[in-house]
Amino acid sequence: MQHGIKRVSLTEEAKRLKLEKDQVKIKEYRALTEELFKLREDGNYSDEALLKNNEILIINPEFYTMWNYRREILSRYKAQDVQVYEDLLNQDLKFVLSQLKKFPKCYWIWNHRTWLLFELVKIEKVNWEFEFAVVSKLLDLDQRNFHGWHYRRFVVENMEVACKGDLVKILKINLDEFNYTTLKIQKDFLNFSAWHNRTKLIPKIYNLIHDNEEELKGVPDTALFQDPKLVMNNDLEMIKTGMYMSPEDTSVWSYYAWLLSDEFFTNAFDSKQEYLDTLNEQLDVITELNEMEREDTGNDNPSCVKFLKYIESLKSELQ
Numbered sequence: 001m002q003h004g005i006k007r008v009s010l011t012e013e014a015k016r017l018k019l020e021k022d023q024v025k026i027k028e029y030r031a032l033t034e035e036l037f038k039l040r041e042d043g044n045y046s047d048e049a050l051l052k053n054n055e056i057l058i059i060n061p062e063f064y065t066m067w068n069y070r071r072e073i074l075s076r077y078k079a080q081d082v083q084v085y086e087d088l089l090n091q092d093l094k095f096v097l098s099q100l101k102k103f104p105k106c107y108w109i110w111n112h113r114t115w116l117l118f119e120l121v122k123i124e125k126v127n128w129e130f131e132f133a134v135v136s137k138l139l140d141l142d143q144r145n146f147h148g149w150h151y152r153r154f155v156v157e158n159m160e161v162a163c164k165g166d167l168v169k170i171l172k173i174n175l176d177e178f179n180y181t182t183l184k185i186q187k188d189f190l191n192f193s194a195w196h197n198r199t200k201l202i203p204k205i206y207n208l209i210h211d212n213e214e215e216l217k218g219v220p221d222t223a224l225f226q227d228p229k230l231v232m233n234n235d236l237e238m239i240k241t242g243m244y245m246s247p248e249d250t251s252v253w254s255y256y257a258w259l260l261s262d263e264f265f266t267n268a269f270d271s272k273q274e275y276l277d278t279l280n281e282q283l284d285v286i287t288e289l290n291e292m293e294r295e296d297t298g299n300d301n302p303s304c305v306k307f308l309k310y311i312e313s314l315k316s317e318l319q
Contacts, residue, residue: 032056040069045076054095061099061106071115086125089116100138110147114154121158128159143184149193153200167208167215174205175221182238189242192251199255202231203264228268232259236282243289247301256307261314272318283311 036056039049053070056063074092077085096113103109120126132155139148156177163169178201184194206225209216216222224230236259242252259265260282269275290304 029056029059032059036066036069040072045073049073057099061103061109064108067108067112070112074119082123082125086120086123089119089125092116097134101141104138104142104145105147107147110151114151117158126158128155128162131155132159139184143188144191144193146193149197153197167212168219171205171208171216171219171222174201174208177201178205179221185238185242189245190249190251192254195251195255198235199258199262202228206231206264228265232265232268232278235259240285243286244292247289247293247303250303253303253307257310260311276315276318279311279315283308286311 032052032055036049036052039052050070050073053066053073056066057070060066070092074088077088093113093116096109096116099106099109100113117126117131132152135148135152135155139145139152142148156173159173160170163173178198181194181198181201184191185198188194202225205222206228209219209222209225224234235255239252239256239259242249243256246252260279266275269278286304286307290301290308293299293301293304
């Protein structure tokens with residue numbers, strides 16, 4: 001009994017010590033914040049101010065006002081030697097990367113990294129290939145990270161710009177991205193961002209190929225994109241696995257709805273009957289899945305019921 005009381009006493013003591021430490025940290029944080037606001041108010045953009053700024057952002061990377069101040073500090077080097085500014089920007093990219101590894105879902109860190117890259121663009125010193133490798137590594141660590149996927153699209157767009165109109169290179173970049181989404185989806189069918197990226201890439205690749213047939217003739221791995229129906233059938237088969245594995249996941253069903261209803265696909269059918277046949281085939285797929293769910297749980301699957309109605313509504317629009 002006494003042993004039990006002792007354990008409770010230690011717990012209370014630990015709580016008290018933690019509270020004291022937290023109060024000290026809060027006091028230090030407030031003092032640092034006040035100091036930085038004063039430095040900014042005084043127009044202080046010194047190296048010392050940058051170091052202080054490091055301290056506050058390491059503690060609180062969500063402090064967007066301090067990111068703004070940081071950019072003001074860095075910008076004062078613009079008028080100086082280009083090499084000095086380049087080195088400073090690259091040094092800051094390293095700082096930002098260290099923060100991203102700790103806080104991969106903090107918008108303000110990603111936002112500042114974007115600013116750094118655009119500054120490097122202005123002095124023609126940006127390395128998009130390196131940046132692509134960085135975001136690929138970060139997505140390996142957290143493959144569902146929405147911010148990471150958004151940033152990857154940003155990097156890819158700028159890699160395309162760097163191709164300076166070389167359509168073969170641009171197409172290969174996008175084909176690689178399409179294959180990347182396939183890889184990530186096969187590893188995790190619940191990866192909403194990978195499915196979403198796919199909705200952007202498929203029409204983009206198709207239009208790129210068909211708007212530039214002569215220039216892109218002979219580029220490998222383009223057979224799937226000769227007809228939207230080929231892509232649709234390919235992805236309907238792939239997504240079936242996702243629905244059977246995770247029938248409650250919304251990302252799979254959202255992509256499924258896109259496949260069945262987007263004009264990119266529906267306009268590719270030769271007739272209403274051909275589209276109707278596809279919808280009826282999918283009704284059979286969902287009915288079978290729902291029956292399996294009913295056998296396992298005793299109840300209809302809500303997503304299956306919803307999409308049975310959805311497909312029927314698509315059919316009714318054809319009347």
